[in-house]
Amino acid sequence: MSIETISILVLFVSFMGLLAYGVPVAYSIGIATTLTLLINIPYLPATTTISQRMTTGIDNFALLAIPFFILAGEIMNRGGIANRLIEFAKSLIGSLPGGLAYVNIISAMLFGAISGSAIAAASAIGSTLTEKMVKDGYPREFSAAVNISSSTTGLLIPPSNVLIIFALASGGTASVAALFIAGYIPGILVGLAIMGVVYVYALRKGLPKEKRVSFKKLFRDFKNAILSLTLLVIVVGGIVAGIFTATEAAAIAVVYAVLLGFINRELKFSDFRPILLRSARTTAIVMFLIATSMAMSWLFSFESIPQSLTGFLLESVKNPLLVLLFINITLLVVGTFMDMTPAVLIFTPIFLPVVMALGMHPVQFGMVIVLNLCIGICTPPVGTLLFVGSGVAKVPVVKVIKPLMPLLGAMVGVLMMLTYFPELSLWLPRAFGLID
Amino acid sequence: LFIISCSERASHKTLFFAHSLPITHPVHKGILSMQETLKEKSGGKLQIKIFPDGQLGSEREMLELLQIGSVAMTKVSAASMSSFAPEYKVLGIPYLFRDSDHMFSVLEGEVGKKILEGGSEYLLRGLCFYDAGARSFYTLDGFIKTPEDLKGKKIRVMNDQMAVNMVNDLGGSATPMAYGELYTALQQRVVDGAENNIPSFVTSNHYEICKFYTVDEHTMTPDVVVVGTKFWDTLSDIEKEWLQAAADESVAKQKVFWRETVKENMEVLKNANVEIYTPDKSPFISKTKPILEELMKDPIMKKIIDQINDY
Amino acid sequence: MQTTYKILNKTIEGMLVLIFSLLVLDVVWQVISRYVVGQSSSFTEEFARFSLIWLTVLGAAYINGQREGHLSMDFLLTKLPQKRQHKRNKVIQIFMAIFALGVMVIGGGNLVYITLKLGQLSPALLVPLGFVYAIVPICGLIIIFFSIYHIKITFNPNHNEY
Ligand code: NA
Ligand code: NA
Numbered sequence: 052m053s054i055e056t057i058s059i060l061v062l063f064v065s066f067m068g069l070l071a072y073g074v075p076v077a078y079s080i081g082i083a084t085t086l087t088l089l090i091n092i093p094y095l096p097a098t099t100t101i102s103q104r105m106t107t108g109i110d111n112f113a114l115l116a117i118p119f120f121i122l123a124g125e126i127m128n129r130g131g132i133a134n135r136l137i138e139f140a141k142s143l144i145g146s147l148p149g150g151l152a153y154v155n156i157i158s159a160m161l162f163g164a165i166s167g168s169a170i171a172a173a174s175a176i177g178s179t180l181t182e183k184m185v186k187d188g189y190p191r192e193f194s195a196a197v198n199i200s201s202s203t204t205g206l207l208i209p210p211s212n213v214l215i216i217f218a219l220a221s222g223g224t225a226s227v228a229a230l231f232i233a234g235y236i237p238g239i240l241v242g243l244a245i246m247g248v249v250y251v252y253a254l255r256k257g258l259p260k261e262k263r264v265s266f267k268k269l270f271r272d273f274k275n276a277i278l279s280l281t282l283l284v285i286v287v288g289g290i291v292a293g294i295f296t297a298t299e300a301a302a303i304a305v306v307y308a309v310l311l312g313f314i315n316r317e318l319k320f321s322d323f324r325p326i327l328l329r330s331a332r333t334t335a336i337v338m339f340l341i342a343t344s345m346a347m348s349w350l351f352s353f354e355s356i357p358q359s360l361t362g363f364l365l366e367s368v369k370n371p372l373l374v375l376l377f378i379n380i381t382l383l384v385v386g387t388f389m390d391m392t393p394a395v396l397i398f399t400p401i402f403l404p405v406v407m408a409l410g411m412h413p414v415q416f417g418m419v420i421v422l423n424l425c426i427g428i429c430t431p432p433v434g435t436l437l438f439v440g441s442g443v444a445k446v447p448v449v450k451v452i453k454p455l456m457p458l459l460g461a462m463v464g465v466l467m468m469l470t471y472f473p474e475l476s477l478w479l480p481r482a483f484g485l486i487d
Numbered sequence: 488l489f490i491i492s493c494s495e496r497a498s499h500k501t502l503f504f505a506h507s508l509p510i511t512h513p514v515h516k517g518i519l520s521m522q523e524t525l526k527e528k529s530g531g532k533l534q535i536k537i538f539p540d541g542q543l544g545s546e547r548e549m550l551e552l553l554q555i556g557s558v559a560m561t562k563v564s565a566a567s568m569s570s571f572a573p574e575y576k577v578l579g580i581p582y583l584f585r586d587s588d589h590m591f592s593v594l595e596g597e598v599g600k601k602i603l604e605g606g607s608e609y610l611l612r613g614l615c616f617y618d619a620g621a622r623s624f625y626t627l628d629g630f631i632k633t634p635e636d637l638k639g640k641k642i643r644v645m646n647d648q649m650a651v652n653m654v655n656d657l658g659g660s661a662t663p664m665a666y667g668e669l670y671t672a673l674q675q676r677v678v679d680g681a682e683n684n685i686p687s688f689v690t691s692n693h694y695e696i697c698k699f700y701t702v703d704e705h706t707m708t709p710d711v712v713v714v715g716t717k718f719w720d721t722l723s724d725i726e727k728e729w730l731q732a733a734a735d736e737s738v739a740k741q742k743v744f745w746r747e748t749v750k751e752n753m754e755v756l757k758n759a760n761v762e763i764y765t766p767d768k769s770p771f772i773s774k775t776k777p778i779l780e781e782l783m784k785d786p787i788m789k790k791i792i793d794q795i796n797d798y
Numbered sequence: 799m800q801t802t803y804k805i806l807n808k809t810i811e812g813m814l815v816l817i818f819s820l821l822v823l824d825v826v827w828q829v830i831s832r833y834v835v836g837q838s839s840s841f842t843e844e845f846a847r848f849s850l851i852w853l854t855v856l857g858a859a860y861i862n863g864q865r866e867g868h869l870s871m872d873f874l875l876t877k878l879p880q881k882r883q884h885k886r887n888k889v890i891q892i893f894m895a896i897f898a899l900g901v902m903v904i905g906g907g908n909l910v911y912i913t914l915k916l917g918q919l920s921p922a923l924l925v926p927l928g929f930v931y932a933i934v935p936i937c938g939l940i941i942i943f944f945s946i947y948h949i950k951i952t953f954n955p956n957h958n959e960y
Contacts, residue, residue: 069893073875073886075868077858078894085901096556096717098905099912102934103555106909107548109854110847112665115825118818118853222541223667228675293675295829296668298846302825324815331814335857336869342854352542353503390869432873484674487695554912570921609916646840646921663840663922 054090058354062087076393077336081105081343084350091353101346108345109338112298113227114219117212118334119301124166125330126308129317132279133175136161139276142269145261149253151184153246154261155194156201160242161276163205164283167212169428169436173202177443187259191446193252196454199440200462201245203425206391207238207418209287210304213391215297216341217417220348220399225413227297228290229485233476237418237469241425244461252457278314282307291483337392344396351400361404371409375470378402382420383463386427390435394424414486415469415476422466426459499532500726502718505549506562507541509690513748514562514617514710515539517741521712525733533726535560553715554610560714564619566647568711572606577791579649580782581705581775582768587618589798590707595738598794603711612719614712614734618745621704625688626680627673630764631701634658634774643669643681649778653705654682657774666691673697686745689752694761702765705775712737803863803947806940810860814853821849840922848920848930859937862894863944865952884953891953895945902938910935 066083070076081101088097140157147153155176163172177198184194206213209231218227252258285307286300295303312318351357368374382402385394399420406416428436431448437455441448469475480486504522508514515537522535543549543558546567552558554571568575577583584590593599594616603613624631624642631637637659644650646663654661662678672678673696680697682705688694712734722730756763782788828842861867875886914928951957 070871071874072890073870073872074890074893075870077868078897081901082893082897085897092557095905095908098901099555099908100552100557100905101901102906102909102931103548103551104544106851106855106931106934107544107551109851112843112847113668115821115846115850118821118850119825122818122822223665226668226671228671293672293677295832296677299825299829302822302829305822306826323819327815327818328811331818331853331857332861334818335814335854335861338850338854339858339861340869342858349543352538388871393869433871485671551913551918554916555909571916571918610912648921651840663843 055354055359058087058090059356061090062350070388076390077340077343080340080347080393080397084343084347088350088353100349104346104349105342108349109342111219113215113296114338114341115298116210116215116227116301117337118330119298119305120167120210120212121333121337122327122330123301123304123308124168124171125326125333126305126312126318127166127279128171128175129312129322129326131315131317132165133158133162133179135272135275135279137176137179139272141261142264142272146263147253148260149249149258150260151180151187151189152194152197152249152253152258155180155184155197156204156242156245156249159198159201160204160208160238161280163202164208164210164238165205165279167205167210169202169206169425170439172205173198173436173440174443176202177440181444189258190454191444192450193454195440195444195446195451196458197245197249198444199429199436199451199455200458201242202436202440203422203429203462204238204242206421206425207234207241209234209283209290210297210301211421212337213395213421213424214417216392216395217399217421219341220396221403221413221417222400224403224407225417226485228293229414229480230417231287231297232291232480232483232485233414233418234421236475236479237422237465240465240468240475241422241462244465245458248457248461278311282311291485340392341396344393347397348400357401357404360401361408364405365408372471374405374409375411378406379419379423379466379470382423383426386424387430388433389427390433391421391424391428394427395420412473412477412486414480415473418469418476419466422462422469426462426466429455429459499529499534500722502533502535502559502730503538503543503557504535504560504562505538505543505552505558507546507549508539508562510539512690513686513741513744514619516744517617517737518562518712520740521733521737524736525729528729528733529726533722533729550611550713553713554717556715556717558715559718560614560712562617562710562712564645565616565708565711566645566650568606568611568613568713569647569649571611572609574602574605574787574791575711576649576782577788577795578602579647579706579708580779580792581653582772583779583792583795584707587621587707590709591618591742593795593798594709596798598791598798602791606713607716610716611713612716614714614731615738617710617712617738617741619708619710620684620686620745620749621702621707622682622684623700623702623704624680624682625693625697625700627676627697628679628699630699630762630766631680631703632764632766633770640679641677643672643678652778653775656777657771669693670696685749685752685756689755694756694759698759698761700756700761700763702763703768703771705771799947799950802943806943807860807863810856810863810940814857814860817849817853817856821846821853824849844920844922848923848925851930852933855933855937859940859944862941863947865948881955884955887953888949891945891948895942898938898941898945902941903935906931906934906938 062083065086066079069079069082085101137158140154144153158176159172162176181194185191214230215227218225218230282304286304289295290297290300364374403416428434441451518537525533525535546563549561550571553561565575565578599616606613634657637657640659641662642654642659643664644654644661651661664672669681824842824846910928910931913931914926918927920927
C-alpha cells in the first residue's frame with residue numbers, strides 16, 4: 052500500500068470511529084487530522100502545522116460576519132419580532148384553506164431570512180404558532196413537520212451564515228455577495244414546494260382557514276413588520292450595492308438590532324452581558340469547528356485528495372449528469388449523520404473541483420450543497436432542526452417523520468432542479484453583475 | 488510489497504514546493520523547469536512535488552510552514568519576505584532600480600547573494616530571485632498621468648506598510664485588501680483601482696473591468712525562491728549543490744517565460760480594448776523619495792542601498 | 799478544585815464579553831471611519847481578525863468547561879445506561895485532553911516559540927504574532943484542567959453534585 056492510501060484509510064477510519072464514539076465533531080476532526088499528518092511528517096512539525104492551520108484558518112475578515120449575525124439574531128430574538136412577522140403573514144394569506152400552515156411557512160421564510168438561523172426560526176415560529184394550529188384542528192405532528200421544513204429556507208435566503216462558510220470553503224471562488232443574491236430563488240422555490248405539499252394536504256383533509264382581514268389591519272401589520280424587514284434591505288442591499296462588505300453589513304445589523312430593541316423598549320443595558328456571552332458561546336462552537344476543519348482541508352491538499360478524487364470520478368463515471376447525481380446522493384447520506392457546518396467545510400474542497408471540472412459554477416454548487424444539507428438537518432439520526440422542531444411542538448421525533456416525508460420529497464425535487472438547471476442559481480447574481 | 492515501497496522511498500527525497508500562483512503563470516513554468524533540472528542532475532534522487540494555487544496557504548503562511556518544517560520550499564514576493572527578514576525591505580523601495588538590467592545585475596551579484604543568504608538567520612534561505620516585472624497602476628476611470636491623478640482615488644494595495652505609504656505619498660488613498668476580494672471590489676467600485684504587473688493584471692481578469700493601465704513602473708520587487716533551513720540542513724553537500732544549481736539554471740528560463748507571457752498578455756489587453764499609457768516618471772520618483780530617505784536612516788539598509796546604487 | 803473551576807469560568811466569561819464588545823465597536827468604527835474620514839485603516843481590520851482568533855479559541859475552551867458543550871453525535875451515547883455513559887464520557891474527556899496537550903500545548907507552544915524567536919510582527923499593528931498565537935497553548939492548558947475536572951467530578955458517580 053502506498054503512503055497516500057494508508058493516510059486516507061487512517062483519516063477515514065479514525066474520524067468515523069471518534070464520531071461514533073461520541074467525541075465532539077471539532078475534536079474528532081482535529082484528532083483524525085493529527086494522526087494522519089503524523090504518518091507523513093515528524094511529530095513537532097506536524098502538531099505545530101496543525102496549530103498554525105487552525106489559527107490562520109479563522110484569521111479571515113470575511114468570517115467576522117458570523118459572530119455578528121449570531122449576535123444580531125440573539126438581540127432580535129428577545130423582542131417580539133417573530134410575533135410581528137406572524138401577524139403580518141396571517142393578514143396576508145391566512146384566509147386560504149390551510150391558511151395557518153402557509154402563515155407558518157411565510158413567517159419562517161421572513162424570520163429565517165433575517166436571523167439566518169434555521170434553529171432560531173423553528174423555535175421562534177414553532178413556539179408561537181403550533182398551539183394555535185393544534186387548537187384549530189391541525190395535527191400536531193403535521194404542524195411540526197411544516198415548521199421544520201420551512202425553517203430551512205432562511206439558510207438559502209440571505210443573509211446566511213452557512214453561505215459565508217461555503218464562500219470560505221470554496222477558497223474565494225464564490226463571493227459572499229454573489230452567493231447571497233443567488234440564494235433568493237432557491238430559497239423561495241423551497242418555500243413554494245412546501246406550500247405545494249400543504250396545498251394537496253389541505254385539499255384532502257379539508258384544513259380550516261382564517262377570517263379575511265380588512266385592508267386597514269393588513270396595513271397596520273405590515274407597518275409593524277416593516278422595521279424588522281428593513282434590516283434585510285439594509286444588509287443585502289448594502290452588500291450588493293457595494294456600500295459595505297458582508298462583515299460590515301453584519302456589524303450594521305447588530306447596531307440596527309440594538310436600536311430597534313431600544314425603540315421597541317424590549318432591550319435594556321443589563322441584557323447586554325448575557326446576550327454577548329450566549330452569542331460568544333454559539334460563535335465559539337461554530338468557529339472552533341471551522342478552525343479544525345481548516346486544518347483537515349489543508350491535509351486534503353497536502354495528500355492531494357481532491358485531485359485524486361476528481362481524476363477518479365471523471366474517469367470512472369463518464370456521464371457528467373451521473374457524477375452530479377452521485378455527489379448529491381453522497382451529500383444526502385452525509386447530511387443524515389453530519390451537521391451542516393462541518394459537512395460544508397469538509398466536502399466543499401473535495402467536491403468543488405469535481406463539479407468545476409464539469410463546468411458547474413461555484414455559486415450554483417453552493418446552492419446545491421446547502422440545500423442538500425438542509426434536508427440532512429431534518430432527518431435522523433443527526434438532525435438538529437428535526438429535534439428542535441419536534442421539541443417546540445412537544446411531539447416525539449418518530450411521529451414527525453411520516454408527515455415530514457412528502458415535504459422532504461418536495462425539497463429533493465427542488466434540489467434536482469437546482470442541480471440540473473444552473474440558471475435558477477446563476478440568473479440573479481448575473482443580472483446584478485456579481486458573476487460573469 | 489511494503490519493503491519495496493519503503494526502500495523506494497528511501498532511495499529518493501521528495502521536496503514539497505508550495506506557491507500561490509496558477510499553473511499558467513510564468514513563475515510556475517520556471518519552477519517546473521527547476522523540477523526537471525533537479526531530477527536530471529540528481530539522477531532522480533531529489534525530486535520536487537509542486538502545490539500551486541495557494542493550496543497550502545498564503546505567502547505568509549507558507550513561509551511559516553517552512554520555518555516549522557512541514558513544507559520544504561516556496562516562492563514568494565520579496566515584499567512578503569520583508570516581514571520575516573528585514574533586508575528584503577530594500578527591494579520594495581519605489582524606483583530603486585534604474586531599469587531591469589540594473590535590477591538583474593544587482594540581484595545576480597554580490598548584494599543579491601547576501602540578501603538571499605541573510606534569510607537563513609530566520610530559517611528561510613533564499614535560493615534565487617525570479618523576475619516579477621514592474622508594478623504599475625490600473626484604474627477604472629482614466630490614466631494616472633501624474634501623481635495628481637491619484638487624488639481622491641482609492642487604490643488597493645498589499646497589506647504592507649511600504650505599499651500603503653507609497654500610494655499615500657503619491658496623493659492617493661491606499662486601501663489594503665485581500666487579493667481574492669479585489670475583483671468584486673473593483674466591480675462594485677469599492678476601490679477605484681489597484682497596482683500590479685502585467686501577468687497578474689491579466690490572470691486575475693481585472694483587465695475586464697479596468698481599462699486603463701499606466702506604465703509608471705513604481706516598484707520592481709522581485710520574487711524569491713526560498714528553502715526552509717529546517718529542510719536544507721537535512722541535505723548532504725552534494726544534494727545542496729544540485730538544488731542550488733537547479734534553482735540557478737531556472738532563473739534564465741523563467742526570465743524567458745516571463746517575457747513571452749508579457750508579450751501574449753499584451754495581445755489579450757489589446758483585444759480587450761485596454762488602453763496603455765507611459766507617463767513621465769520624474770514626478771512619481773520625487774514624490775516617493777520620503778520612503779527611501781526613511782529607510783536610509785537605518786545604517787544596515789543604507790549600506791545595501793548604497794551598494795545597489797553603485798552598480 | 800471547584801473554587802478554581804468557578805473562578806476560571808468567571809474570568810473567561812468576563813474576557814469573552816470584553817473581546818466581543820471590542821470586536822463590535824472596532825468593526826462599527828471601521829465602517830464609520832471609511833465613510834466619515836474617508837480612509838479605512840488596516841489597524842481596525844487586523845485587530846478584528848486577531849480578536850476573532852482569541853474569541854474562538856477561548857470560547858472553545860470555555861465550552862469544554864460546560865456540561866453541554868461542543869456539537870457531537872451523541873445519539874448512540876445517550877442510548878447507553880447511565881453508568882456506561884459516564885465511563886464513555888470520561889474516555890471522551892481523555893481524548894480531548896490528549897488533543898489539547900499534544901497539539902494545542904506542544905504544537906501551539908512551538909508555534910509561539912518560533913514566531914517569537916524569529917521576531918515576526920503583524921503587518922499593521924506591529925504586535926509580535928507570537929502573542930496572538932499564545933492563546934492556543936494557554937487554552938490547551940485550560941482544556942486539560944476542564945477534562946480533569948469533568949473526570950473527577952462531573953462524570954464521577956461517587957462525587958456528590960454540588
Ligand atoms: Na437568512
Ligand atoms: Na440528519
